[in-house]
Structures are given as structure tokens and as C-alpha cells.
Amino acid sequence: MISAQAWADAQRLWDFQQMGHEVRPCSVAIGLGSHDLGVADTTADLYHRGMAPLIVFTGATSPTTRDRMPRGEAEHYRQRAVELGVPPEAILVEQRARNTGENIRFSRALLEERHVLVSSVLLVSKPYEERRAYATACKLWPGVEWVSASTPMTLTEYVESIQDARLVIDMLVGAQQRLMIYPQQGFMIEQYIPEGVTAAYERLRDAGFTSRLVPDAATRD
Template sequence: MKHAAFLKQITDFVFVENEPEKADIIFIPGSGFPQLAEEAAQLYKKGFAPYILPSGRYSITQGHFGGVQEKEALYPGKYHTEWEFLSRVLIENGVPKEAVLKEEKATYTYENAIYSRKVTDKARLEIRQAILCCKPYHARRSLLYYQLLYPDTRFLVCPVKESSIRKDNWYQTEQGTKVVLGEMERIGIQFHEIIGEIRKEEPIDK
């Protein structure tokens, strides 16, 4: 492909993916897509982590839970929060209730990381290594936020395999291009203030 090298740079930045390893916890950023919890459940049942922490109230832009985005027939019912929905999916897929931690305040990705940290700190969990389950195109932004809140933790990103927008096809459709470049735009916009705060906390010696 003529522009393969150009596209690869964007692909490699946005679509982070690692092989799973033993971890202390599996994190799930808030979502109405059941695939995130399904993937986390499979990793749990394979023994990769003893806890799963789904996070999320609902999207700040909607002001309410937007509903089940896919596979509604498999997970029927009325859900008030993303956590309520994701925890239901986990339990339906064989994860015991005692392994599912609760975070039900977050309304966007940064808050997913912020409030998840509060939950693990309150539970006195030492998170040395963690798995992050998310949509493939949401991988980099999710990782950046969670790494910001867990600076001493090694993260392994294990995105869902079942997604219409993937690293091998995102540029082939207008929708895929819009979503992936939108992630890059959000990273540029959302991290200005954060990096400013980092400069204040960690000034460069002259």
C-alpha cells in the first residue's frame, strides 16, 4: 500500500494491544457495549486476575445511561448506570459477585480512572500490574488516563476482539476514520490542563 507507513503511525499510536499476563486487577472503563465485560470475564476465568473493576455512571453528555449498545437480547433489562450493566454481564458470564468491585460515579474516561483509584485505595489493593479492557480505538486514551492515576503500575491493554472499527480497517470507512481521528483530537484537547499541572508539580531544573 502506498500510504502504509503513514497509516501505521496513527494505528500504532491509537491501537494499543498486549498479550495478557497475571495481574492484580482488570479495569473496564464505562460503556454500554457488553463485549468489554465479556472479554474481562474470559480473562478472569483463565486466572489472569482476582478482581474486576467496571467503572461508570453514565455519559456526562447524555445525563443518563444510554442503553445497551449491542446484544440487548442477551442482557435484557433496565439499567441505571454503566456499572450496573457491566457487572450484570460479568456475572452472566461466570464471574462471582465477590470478584466484582464497584465504581458508579464516573461520567467520562478521566473520571473512570480517578474514581477507580479511589476504590482500589479504599480496598487497600496494591496494583502492581493491571489489565485494561476497552474498545480497540479507545485503547490509547484509556491507557493514558489510567497510567496517570496509577503511575507505578504496569498496564496490559487487552481490547475486545469483537469490534467493527479495528486497527486493520479503521481508515477504510468514513465512520472509522472519524472515530479514530476523533480519539487523537480528544487526546490533544483533554491533556492540555493535565500536562500543565504536571509542569507545576515537576518543574524542570535549570
């Protein structure tokens, strides 16, 4: 049973992760691999709306996706996008990345290898990781304008799509923790975090929503 306080705190983290960017045409769209095929669906929709002439899907596999996506996250995303009508020639696939930093670095290298000029990127992620992805991209690929995008949905709708409320809250807590500790490690840009967001994170952490925390930092304040 998840308490009313935990739901309220999860909503606070969900809202903070949303960057609120207005989607606009960019040089390329990069879809970040994960367990969520909704990222591929949203990237395909943005392509059809004329928001990017080229897509990069990036991602290998993880313990979460190894069974569901045995050919790799990026390849399964590519297949989904083609099923949704995106021409195969409009998709590049990067199959080595195993974390967000590698998603950005390897996608950049692939685009440079293909001599694609990039001034702006539509960065498509899961809804609860917009801010984390944005902060990572700004750190690792400066000089590019980043526009965050994800499937438009509420926290309740996302929980219903995943069918595991505790896992979703665990993932929100993990994403928030990384925003707090990764800038000091050089993985992200620093961002202002309101006190209310930090307090919500700490209450959820202390309530045991910890499965997606970085282990050696799980108990830090």
C-alpha cells in the same frame, strides 16, 4: 458514502490506538464503562483465563448510554459478567465516573478503600481507545504497571458490530484528537504521534468526521 481514503485513514488511526500489549496476570482488571458491552465480555474472559482475581467495572451513564443502560454502565457490565460466570464477589462496581479520568481516579479510590494492593492493572477498553485509556491511566495513577486490553477484532468487524461506520470513524477521530490536546491540559501523558497518523486525523477531521471532537479544539491544527 465513505471514500477509500477515509477508510484508509480510519485504519491508520485504529492501528495506532492498539497498544499491542501482551496480556498477563495482573493485580486487578478495570473495565471502562461505555456503550460497548464487549468490554464486559472481554473482562470476564480475562478473569476466567486467570489474568486477574478481581474486576472493577467503572462508569455512570452518558447521553449515549442513558437509555440502553439506565442502571449505569458499570452495573450493566457487572450483570453481563455474572451472566458469563464471574462470581459476584469478584466484582467491584464504581458508578460515579463520567469520563476516563474519573474512571481511573474513582477506581483507584475504591480499591484503596477496600485495601486492595495494586501493582499492575489490566485496563480493558473499547478497541479504538486503548492508547487514550493507557495515556490517561499513566498520568493519573503513576507507579502502577498498565497492561492494555480490548476485544480482539478488526476495524471492519467493529464497524459491523456497531452497524454505523460513520459513528465509528467519528469516535476514532475524537480519540485521536484527545491524544493530541489532552497532554497539554494535564489529562494524559505525552506520546509520540507519527506524522502519518496526524495527517490521517486531519484529513478525516476536514472531511467532516467531527461529532466526537472536543468543540473548542475542533478547528485547531
